Amino acid sequence: MAEARGVTGPAFAEALDLASERLGGAVISANDEFFAPKENLLKATKPVFLEHEYTDRGKWMDGWETRRRRTPGFDWCLVRLGLPGIVRGVIVDTAFFRGNYPEHCSIEACAARPDARVEELLDPRTHWVEILPRSALAGDSQNAFAVSCPFRFTHLRLNIYPDGGVARLRVHGDAVPDWRRLGRPGAELDLAAAENGARVLSCSDMFFGVRHNLIMPGRAANMGEGWETRRRRGPGYDWALVALAAQGEIGRIEVDTNHFKGNYPDSCMIEGIDAAGRAAEELAGAGDFQEIVPRTKLQAHTRHLFEEEIRAAGPFTHVRLNIYPDGGVSRLRIFGTVTRTGAAEQRLRWLNALTQQEAEAELRVACGAAAWAAQMAGARPFRDEEQLLATAGQIWARLGREDWLEAFRAHPRIGETKAQVEAPETSATARRFSSQEQAGASRADDETREALARLNRAYDEKFGHIYIVCATGKSAAEMLQNLRERLEHTAEEEIAIAAEEQRKITEIRLRKMLRRE
Structure with a gap:
């Protein structure tokens, strides 16, 4: 092609x-x-x-x-x-x-x-x-x-x-939309919308109307706001290749020939492929596309809706709209749901694209140490989740006691809801994470809660910082027993244990940031 x-x-x-x-x-x-x-x-x-x-x-x-x-x-x-x-x-x-x-x-x-x-x-x-x-x-x-x-x-x-x-x-x-607000589990999204980050990578021809018009908002006001090819005088057909906003599963499709009356395509066919990381030049001629909508007759100036006709739902990362033999289409809508993997990839892309200041503020949700957040922001772009987590651990290991203590102060005590020190721009998300992490403590009986509060105070007095534990999945009784055991440690032993617990918390929170858990 x-x-x-x-x-x-x-x-x-x-x-x-x-x-x-x-x-x-x-x-x-x-x-x-x-x-x-x-x-x-x-x-x-x-x-x-x-x-x-x-x-x-x-x-x-x-x-x-x-x-x-x-x-x-x-x-x-x-x-x-x-x-x-x-x-x-x-x-x-x-x-x-x-x-x-x-x-x-x-x-x-x-x-x-x-x-x-x-x-x-x-x-x-x-x-x-x-x-x-x-x-x-x-x-x-x-x-x-x-x-x-x-x-x-x-x-x-x-x-x-x-x-x-x-x-x-x-x-x-x-376009890099804010993926903290997109791709929520089960929510339908127009995977081919420019405002959601979709792109028309290439096309066979766009003599009369540019390919990007296919994914613009709203309905076209005239033919000039659609994608239109020249008149084909030989064999073949025209096509446009769309990179979806994220990997997703397709539920319904709309092909709109609005305003195209004497120049609409005779028919169309839609194919899809799951091809993250492959070059657009390679995809344009790839032979492993799956048929999503079979070749179907089109009408002039009409919104064509496909749902029952869909033969393959995906997941897909790209779709190709084929029109026979030529003509104009004003809009292509691909409605579906984003996969967890697709959403995580786009949230990582969003994180990579933030300015240094924005990235530091966002990363401090995962770890309250300013030096850690600054070094992480400077280490971007991250290739994937694995590299993000590995870099987080490496940077944390290079920091010292004062940085660790700063991170500890961003947490509430076990059984409480408010951190010692809260950053206004990140506290809402941080509080949500803390609440999730301390779900076990929130269900504790009064006696256990009182014991946690009493031993928390004893811990503070002995070590000079709050008791840090990776609380995810732990019951109140388990945390109480862990606290009793750690009170027996020396200050040197305990600061190292607390730092390792913070590392675990940071890793869990980074995963949540990408996967919106």
């Missing part, structure tokens, strides 16, 4: 436009927009020039344009990405800005809540990362810049020097 023909531009432009207004991207603030409004920057349409069109402020321009700067400084605007993700490259399009384009630009990025207010984003405490250093621009051109930064961002700040106009901003990259 051949790759799509007629594709031009930088390689990164093949990736999804994370700032697309169709995905919810928006320009939320600008320091100046005297001649042309900031909202034009993300318009889905190509910029146009109307030679004789003027407003009461000057020449009408299809872009964002600031006034002529008469003081030192530069102009800027804030962009909220439609989908958080890793930026692979940007296109700063100065189409039709010839004598009024900026001389240079730079771009910064940050990770914040999707609904963060402008005041929060402009607060000096917000951590911005420069992903594009100050770079020269050409007028009336698509200025393309590759970006090499592995972190997941939610907002960008486009700076122009010193002033001028930019027609469009395209931000190409890989």
Whole structure:
């Protein structure tokens, strides 16, 4: 099978436009927009020039344009990405800005809540990362810049020097949704939705409509918002290969030919494969796909729903939509449930993509030692769960007494609910983990609870830190007996035992973070 023909531009432009207004991207603030409004920057349409069109402020321009700067400084605007993700490259399009384009630009990025207010984003405490250093621009051109930064961002700040106009901003990259909130056991998910992290990896042709349109939100507004191939004049058929949001089992499928009336495909067939880690080039021609939906006649301008027709549910990581012989499809929906393995893989991908600060905060849920969290965040990316757990143990073994004590203080005493020291950003999850771990103690009778409290105090007085035990699966009576035995140890013996118990707790919590247990 051949790759799509007629594709031009930088390689990164093949990736999804994370700032697309169709995905919810928006320009939320600008320091100046005297001649042309900031909202034009993300318009889905190509910029146009109307030679004789003027407003009461000057020449009408299809872009964002600031006034002529008469003081030192530069102009800027804030962009909220439609989908958080890793930026692979940007296109700063100065189409039709010839004598009024900026001389240079730079771009910064940050990770914040999707609904963060402008005041929060402009607060000096917000951590911005420069992903594009100050770079020269050409007028009336698509200025393309590759970006090499592995972190997941939610907002960008486009700076122009010193002033001028930019027609469009395209931000190409890989969507990385927050998988703490996706893939809950048994919940149905659109595995082919861009907002959930699905990607259209390749296709045979996209002469009239780009392949990414297949997985965009909502129904297409017109044919231009669908995937459409040129008219096929020889044998064969067209196809599009979709990487699902995560490995999942398929329950129902929708193929929508909305707006395609004289140019819809005659029929379609859908295949699937479980092929994590295999290259897209290899998959495009792979022979081990399973038939999910057999070749089926299609209708014009219609939503086709397949449920009883599904022959193989998976699990699958990729699907291939084949259309015969050519034509246009506006949307493909693959509804199903994410497997535990698939969810864990995507949560690890999400963890790998967090900024250093975000990753440290998230990891302190598993272990309260700041040095451990910082070193773990710096050791990313982790290839798989096994490497994550091995690295966690190695870093913990290199730390010392003060780091161990800091981790101990993040735990509540056995039989209690509140830790000695709680980090506000992680305490809710940490409390949930503690509650799960101490389920045995919570079911204890009054006599056992009182004995635990009394011996906990004795332990604190003798060793100078709280009693730490990996409580998962242990009854209150077992923990009480363990506590009595450990009170007989020396301080040197006990700190080593407590550190090993913390290591076990950390490993269990890391597994829970990935598997949402």
